Amino acid sequence: MTGNPRVPAPRTAAAPHGSCVLLKHGEAFLKGRNRHLFTDRLQDNLRLALRGIGGSTWIKTAQNVTVLGGEVPQEALLERARRVIGFNSVEPALRVASDLETITAAAVDALSDARPGLRFAVRTKRRDKQFPLTSSQIDAHIGARLLAGIQGLRVDLAKPDVTLAVEIDRKETYLSWRRFRGLSGLPVGSSGRALVLLSGGYDSPVAAHRAMRRGLACDFVHFNGAPYTNPSSVYKAYALARELNRYQPPGALHVIALGKAQKQLAVAGAGRLQVVAQRRLMARTASELAARTGAEALVTGDSLGQVASQTLANLVAVDEAAALPVLRPLIGWEKQEIIDEAHTIGTAEISILPDEDCCGLLAPPRVSTRAGLPQLRSVEKRLDLEDVVEALLDSAQVLRPGVDEEAPAAGDRCPAPA
Structure with a gap:
């Protein structure tokens, strides 16, 4: 108004x-x-x-x-x-x-x-x-x-x-x-702390903002496809986290290079299960990161049925791999509602920028819409998941958008990852 x-x-x-x-x-x-x-x-x-x-x-x-x-x-x-x-x-x-x-x-x-x-x-x-x-x-x-x-x-x-x-x-x-x-809702921090799986699209920033309005202080984790993709998605995630931090006491952004682990899943024969398998790996890794940072839940931008990886069966498969509750504030939203909200909170101009998203890396031509847990576990048994998660977390970078530097305009680049 x-x-x-x-x-x-x-x-x-x-x-x-x-x-x-x-x-x-x-x-x-x-x-x-x-x-x-x-x-x-x-x-x-x-x-x-x-x-x-x-x-x-x-x-x-x-x-x-x-x-x-x-x-x-x-x-x-x-x-x-x-x-x-x-x-x-x-x-x-x-x-x-x-x-x-x-x-x-x-x-x-x-x-x-x-x-x-x-x-x-x-x-x-x-x-x-x-x-x-x-x-x-x-x-x-x-x-x-x-x-x-x-x-x-x-x-x-x-x-x-x-x-x-x-x-x-x-x-x-x-x-x-x-x-x-006003923005109404509960004061940020009054409901605890959460870790947001932040991509470069419209959905996850809006989900983060909705979680904040329910009193959750949010940190962020961004998975990129390095070393097989360029750092453009990291720049976007930094800009998005910086914009979101204007609504809360600034949260940290953890950047994790997932590319090698994605290739391991592909070599292990994930096939049509590749996208769901890597989302399960993200959930495992984010759960461990949350335990280290004091977060009590994960937040994602999933909307039921929006894409093949977000069918009910696939969401259930991802939840099974998470050690914490997975909150999905946008589960019943339509895409246009999400885009409209992104414009309202100031993240849409960043989300529309081009990038190389890790989700498209090694993705099969057709994604399974009903990934079975036995098949997923069979693929995962060919990897030492504990070692994979530990390696991912050991290589993670921690950035503090809005604290590291004077905030540049939306779309400006963040400090280049080391």
Whole structure:
């Protein structure tokens, strides 16, 4: 949701305390006795998001709302706050003293540039129940002054062009009239840690973002086809992880060269089982990596039936090789829904870039849609899987997108793998 273009931008000159941003809490509001754990995590994530903003900032908490301000432009605060998962709405606001005349004067000033014929409503919420007027009385008082002071305004309580929200606390009152939809969900980190199998396509980055919105802090593992493919997929994975890290305290990216192990599977006679067999190897390797990094689940971008390797039988075969739960946030999504979401979160422009994906390396002309476990195990017995997994992990590189360097623009290359 974007701000209404017919509504004037915030004006701070008449506000004794200046501008701020109201962040309305999402699901943390429902957590009962544990609510403080979620709100603390939410504010920790907000502080991390504000790092390097270029000026001092402050955060305070009211009832089910966080107030953000500082000596930086309000739009900069908005841009950072809108990427923090766990807020239902993000609202630029004015902060004034909790005095009726001060509030009313600020309201008139806020809408003074409104176009003729603008339909408005005033909605007051009193957190301070000792305020001398009721909410409806305050609505009527401010509405009357707006009609008297600004020519051409019209009251419309059913379908207003703009709703002026007035939230009265004991010492301060907040006025807002623009609202942006937040990312909602649970604060990142409140549900534990997961390891995302990150490819260069549309699906896995969207799955990672969905996992974050359920409170999972995410690290990433990318399997590339080296030494038989070029490093283009690594560059994409780095750029994708860097973009995703803008929504969470930055997670690490582990890069694992799978090419030699893929060739071992092919030599062992995988045939039509090649793709499923290598996905099982990825699941085994990722499970061991997760155990070493403290992750409690794996996350993939699988969508049921989207491709031959994602039939129910093949997903079951992959799960059997994993030592941890495999979470699939997109299991029921259609491809276009995934692409649309990728555009929304900012990963689509990276995912569309060309690369050499390891999944196509040594893939048979026809992939088995019902890979049987006995046949897969027979192929795997021809390899020493423990040694293969150990070798893959020993050669893994660890990158920290968003921490290693100043983040370049989407599509720029990451530091070349050693």
